[in-house]
Each structure stands twice: as C-alpha cells, then as structure tokens.
Amino acid sequence: MADRKHIPDPTLLRMCTYLRVLERHSGPTISSAGIAEAAGVNAAQVRKDLSFFGDFGRPGVGYHVDELTAGVQRAMGLDRERRAVIVGAGALGSALISYPGFQARGFRIAAIFDSNPAKVGHILRSFEVMPMSELANTVASENVTIGIITVPRVGAQDVADTLAEAGVAAIVNFAPITLRVPPHVRLRNVDLTQQLEALAYYLGD
Amino acid sequence: MADRKHIPDPTLLRMCTYLRVLERHSGPTISSAGIAEAAGVNAAQVRKDLSFFGDFGRPGVGYHVDELTAGVQRAMGLDRERRAVIVGAGALGSALISYPGFQARGFRIAAIFDSNPAKVGHILRSFEVMPMSELANTVASENVTIGIITVPRVGAQDVADTLAEAGVAAIVNFAPITLRVPPHVRLRNVDLTQQLEALAYYLGD
Numbered sequence: 101m102a103d104r105k106h107i108p109d110p111t112l113l114r115m116c117t118y119l120r121v122l123e124r125h126s127g128p129t130i131s132s133a134g135i136a137e138a139a140g141v142n143a144a145q146v147r148k149d150l151s152f153f154g155d156f157g158r159p160g161v162g163y164h165v166d167e168l169t170a171g172v173q174r175a176m177g178l179d180r181e182r183r184a185v186i187v188g189a190g191a192l193g194s195a196l197i198s199y200p201g202f203q204a205r206g207f208r209i210a211a212i213f214d215s216n217p218a219k220v221g222h223i224l225r226s227f228e229v230m231p232m233s234e235l236a237n238t239v240a241s242e243n244v245t246i247g248i249i250t251v252p253r254v255g256a257q258d259v260a261d262t263l264a265e266a267g268v269a270a271i272v273n274f275a276p277i278t279l280r281v282p283p284h285v286r287l288r289n290v291d292l293t294q295q296l297e298a299l300a301y302y303l304g305d
Numbered sequence: 306m307a308d309r310k311h312i313p314d315p316t317l318l319r320m321c322t323y324l325r326v327l328e329r330h331s332g333p334t335i336s337s338a339g340i341a342e343a344a345g346v347n348a349a350q351v352r353k354d355l356s357f358f359g360d361f362g363r364p365g366v367g368y369h370v371d372e373l374t375a376g377v378q379r380a381m382g383l384d385r386e387r388r389a390v391i392v393g394a395g396a397l398g399s400a401l402i403s404y405p406g407f408q409a410r411g412f413r414i415a416a417i418f419d420s421n422p423a424k425v426g427h428i429l430r431s432f433e434v435m436p437m438s439e440l441a442n443t444v445a446s447e448n449v450t451i452g453i454i455t456v457p458r459v460g461a462q463d464v465a466d467t468l469a470e471a472g473v474a475a476i477v478n479f480a481p482i483t484l485r486v487p488p489h490v491r492l493r494n495v496d497l498t499q500q501l502e503a504l505a506y507y508l509g510d
Contacts, residue, residue: 104506104507104509107506109503110315112502112503112506113499113503115503116496116498116499116502116503117483117496117499119502120481120482120483121483138483139483140483175506176502176505176506177505177506177507177508177509178502178505182501182505182508184501190400191399191400191403191404191430192400192404194396194400195395195396195397195399195400196497198396199396199397199497199498200457201481201496201497201498202497202498202501204498205498205501205502207498207501225396245508246501246504246508252405269507269508269509270504270507270508272500272501272504276325276406277325278322278325278326278343278344278345286504286507286508288500288503288504290495290497290500291321291322291406292401292404292406292407292495293321293404293406293407293409293410293412294318294321294322295477295493295495296387296389296407296410296412296451296477297317297321297324297381297383297410298314298317298318298320298321298493299451299475299477299491299493300381300382300383300387301309301312301317301380301381301382302309302382302474302475302491303382303387303450303451303474303475303491304309304382304474
C-alpha cells in the first residue's frame with residue numbers, strides 16, 4: 101500500500117528470519133544478542149531492524165518473546181491470511197503449490213493457472229489447472245492479493261499485465277526477466293539461477 | 306575462495322542482471338544509462354557496481370557489449386561450467402533438476418540424492434535418485450562445487466554437514482533454517498516463503 105513507510109528490503113527479509121528465531125526460542129524472554137546469534141547477524145543490526153517497526157525491548161531485560169512475535173507479525177502484516185495464485189503449471193509451479201512453508205505462514209494458494217490448453221483441467225496436487233480466462237474472476241472472488249509467476253521468460257510480461265489488471269497488489273516473479281508493473285503493484289523477483297551465479301564469484305578456478 | 310575480494314551481495318546479484326541485459330542487447334555498444342534502464346536501477350549504481358570488477362567503459366563511448374560481457378563473466382567466475390548436486394528428491398528438487406536457467410548459464414546438475422530409501426533408485430526427469438552414501442564419491446569424481454539443499458528443515462543441517470565434508474565450496478539452502486557451515490564454504494539461503502512474507506508488509510489490511 102502506498103501509505104506504508106518504506107522499509108529497506110534487506111530489513112524486511114531479516115525480520116522474517118527473526119520471526120523464525122522467536123518461534124523456535126524456548127523461554128519467555130530473549131536478548132537482541134540471542135536473536136542475532138541464531139539469525140547469523142550482529143546484535144546492533146537486530147536492534148536497528150526492529151526499531152523500524154516500533155519500540156519493542158526494554159534495556160537490560162531484553163524482549164518478551166510473545167509480545168515481540170505478535171508485534172512484529174502485526175507490523176509486518178503477517179497476522180492474517182494472504183491468498184495467492186500461481187500462473188504456470190510447470191515443474192516449479194507444481195513444486196510451489198505444495199511448498200510446505202506457504203501454508204504454515206498464512207499464505208494460501210487459491211488456484212493455479214496456465215495458458216496452455218493441454219494443461220488446463222489437469223489435476224496438480226489436488227488443484228485443477230485453470231485457464232487464464234478465469235484469472236480475474238478468481239482474484240476478485242477469492243480476495244487474492246499475490247500473483248506468483250512461474251511461466252518461462254517469454255510469457256512472463258503478459259502474465260504480469262494480466263495479474264495487475266486482475267487487481268493483485270503484489271507479484272513474485274520467478275521468470276528470469278525484468279518485468280514492468282504499474283506503480284501500485286509491488287514486485288519481487290526470485291531468480292534461482294542468479295543465486296548460483298552470485299556464488300560462482302567465490303568458487304575459484 | 307578466501308582470496309577473492311569481498312563484493313557486497315546486492316552487487317553480485319545486480320551484476321547477474323546486467324549480464325542478462327547485455328546478452329539481450331542488440332548493437333555493439335551500450336551506455337550505463339542503457340544498462341540501468343533495462344535493469345531497473347539508476348546509472349550511477351551500474352557504474353559503481355561495475356567498478357568493483359575493473360575498468361570497463363570509456364567516457365562518452367559507453368561500453369563495448371562483447372568486451373563488457375566477457376569481462377564481467379570472467380570477473381564473476383561465470384566463464385566455465387560449474388557442477389552442482391541436489392539433495393532432496395521432493396517436489397522442489399524435482400523442479401530444480403530441470404530448471405532451464407541452470408543449464409543455460411553453465412550450471413550442470415550432476416546428480417540428485419535422497420536419504421529416504423523409498424526414493425532411492427527412482428527416476429526423476431532422467432536422473433536416478435542416489436543414496437546419501439554415494440554423495441562424497443560423486444562430489445569428488447564429478448568435480449562438484451555446489452550443493453543445493455531441498456530437504457525439509459529437520460534434515461537440512463545434517464545434509465549441510467555431509468556436503469561440507471564431501472568438499473563442496475558452496476551451498477544453496479532452500480530449507481527455512483539458519484545453517485552452520487565451515488568458514489571455507491559459502492552459503493546462500495533461498496527462503497521462498499520469506500519472499501512472500503517480505504511482500505505482506507505492503508499488502509495492507
């Protein structure tokens with residue numbers, strides 16, 4: 101939403117890591133050093149990241165785990181269910197339908213779509229693959245806010261346009277291409293090959 | 306490798322994006338503004354990122370596309386084939402075996418492993434799922450430098466230990482857990498749920 105304060109992306113990603121640390125922590129309180137160690141960052145970073153979202157801790161006492169967890173979840177918009185559609189019923193789309201983390205974290209896949217008539221109607225892990233002509237309907241009727249693009253590069257911009265027109269607020273793009281989206285749509289690119297490429301620098305000869 | 310200069314991670318990821326822009330560019334030269342526009346960043350950022358790796362451009366002329374492409378690929382360690390193994394023959398591992406970007410970018414999947422005897426021996430997209438007992442052999446004989454972890458959270462640390470002992474130089478971890486690896490092993494975490502969580506902040510009520 102336009103009225104949300106901008107938070108640096110690395111901070112948002114680290115906040116998710118902190119949430120996981122909190123959920124696995126046993127005991128009523130935790131220090132920033134404790135969060136930091138489990139998350140693999142330094143304590144000053146933890147305090148700085150948390151300060152974007154509010155005033156959670158008490159000097160010398162640390163954080164109450166339950167309070168901090170609830171506060172961060174609320175601040176991050178993670179205190180309610182979010183619905184997503186997947187476009188692209190290939191191997192990656194199929195893997196994401198059943199990705200265990202999504203459901204556990206409140207993200208529910210509402211439906212999967214494909215533009216290939218040969219795939220439409222097939223059952224993929226209990227989801228019937230839907231034609232693109234149904235996308236706008238589903239987004240509206242199921243209150244879908246996230247579109248996940250798992251089509252090849254060639255079709256990705258068309259899919260992004262269709263998702264934006266259908267009214268999703270955010271797109272997660274797995275296709276290796278720079279997409280253009282309207283300013284009110286948040287875009288995240290997840291390029292799995294890039295993750296390997298960024299490692300190659302350190303692999304030596 | 307320990308003797309590689311540290312480059313900020315966002316720079317490494319953007320460099321991969323620039324490479325894609327260069328590959329799709331038609332014409333012998335390109336300006337930093339041209340790269341920037343196609344990559345969705347600003348031109349000063351492009352020049353700063355490239356300066357980590359060498360002195361590529363000429364003022365007023367811009368960059369020779371072929372020279373810059375070859376120079377960046379060499380500097381990034383992307384001028385040769387890299388071999389990877391996948392551990393975890395579930396839906397995500399299965400999707401990654403055939404992920405089209407890997408092969409196209411010089412990353413070759415050498416084999417896929419699973420600790421579940423019921424999965425070993427099955428054929429997954431032309432790969433026979435191998436037992437974990439074969440992992441060290443394969444890493445050594447196939448010159449594997451990258452291990453990709455697609456097992457659930459519970460088994461991920463054991464897999465990371467096994468990969469590190471087997472001698473991989475880098476690990477890409479898809480399990481939603483903070484892994485510990487020896488200092489000589491580079492670790493990248495790809496948490497797909499985190500990508501959705503970082504968006505939730507902007508999704509509103």
